[in-house]
Amino acid sequence: MTPIHEPLSEEAAARLVQVAALTKSPFVIRGGGTRSLHAAPEGADVLSARGLSGIVAYNPAEMTMTARAGTPLEVVEAALAEKRQMLAFEPPDLRGVLGSSGIPTIGGVFAANASGPRRLTAGAARDSLLGLRFVNGRGEVVKAGGRVMKNVTGLDLVKLLAGSHGALAFITEVTFRLLPVPETAVTILVSGLNDAEAAAAMATAMSMSVEVSGAAHLPESVRGRFAGGALPEGAATALRLEGLSASVEVRAQKLAAAMAGFGPVARLDAEVTARLWREIRDAAPYADGTARPLWRVSVAPTAGQQLVAALRLETGVDAFYDWQGGLVWLRMEAAPETALLRRYIKAVGGGHATLLRARPEVLAAGEAFQPQAEAVAALQGRVKASFDPDGLFVSRMMG
Known part of the structure; x- marks a missing residue:
């Protein structure tokens, strides 16, 4: 011992x-x-x-x-x-x-x-x-x-x-x-976007003067595992606003109007917002009791969806995005595919990957x-x- x-x-x-x-x-x-x-x-x-x-x-x-x-x-x-x-x-x-x-x-x-x-x-x-x-x-x-x-x-x-x-x-x-x-918080949710469309929507939101404090994209494969399954149908692109109630209200209206050009828009209240972003923070969909390899990958915001798209052509993966797409929570269905992942990270401009979870013998190999x-x-x-x-x-x- x-x-x-x-x-x-x-x-x-x-x-x-x-x-x-x-x-x-x-x-x-x-x-x-x-x-x-x-x-x-x-x-x-x-x-x-x-x-x-x-x-x-x-x-x-x-x-x-x-x-x-x-x-x-x-x-x-x-x-x-x-x-x-x-x-x-x-x-x-x-x-x-x-x-x-x-x-x-x-x-x-x-x-x-x-x-x-x-x-x-x-x-x-x-x-x-x-x-x-x-x-x-x-x-x-x-x-x-x-x-x-x-x-x-x-x-x-x-x-x-x-x-x-x-x-x-x-x-x-x-x-x-x-x-x-913050006095209050709300989430503006855009439904039905694919990963590339979501990257464009998040980039637009972050360029606005509405002070978005969280930008995440939850593909359809994981969307039902957030907020007790209460999110609207289709992939969910989530944009959080925080601050004084009056300010948040004005900013939420402005952001919702801008996002309407990308897809159907919904609004989550403070209680659901708190739960959703806590689950995004903790990568809750992958708290599944398994040892399936889980990677935490940091790349440029525009590169996250490119990385996942490339990986999906060669191996089974499940993923969602935080930090405007720059943080990718990536679960492999079988092996960690370390060499493949790092090759594609280099191809999309570089970044950093940490293997958080895998079988003990894989972790012991020292490639985390x-x-x-x-x-x-x-x-x-x-x-x-x-x-x-x-x-x-x-x-x-x-x-």
């Missing part, structure tokens, strides 16, 4: 890493254990942030919060809800699609750069991250960034660690900015992440050597 270390303080975590550095003993870093389906490499212990829990500081007036890395995400969100504030980037909960347990942590969210539908307008998780504290591979405690946006000291270092998946350092504390909860270009890989190697010279931190997907 893999040993699991859960230090209760930053100092205790630093001592563990210092000892590991002397013995050259590797660690796999874990938050709440919700995102990883990869077994720990042989000989590696688990270093968990779960014991580092609690909100350190919350300033609603400045809309910033500092929390220890192992703080459950639900604790953070409950505290924010009391002040009608929220995390701007809508972190997804992938336990359903991964069939995993555990409790998502705020440190794991930033370590994975986990970002949902509002990334289009509010940015990714890393764009909300103001500062952090971490233990590097030498067992040194390092602070980067600050608690206010104007303090940019160390900000690039902060961005570097966001999305590093535990490969560079053990994050112990994070400071991040917040947004007010997109290979980097030679120059980028060399740069990553130099960064890794600076943070973790002995290679103590063995990266794997984390939560």
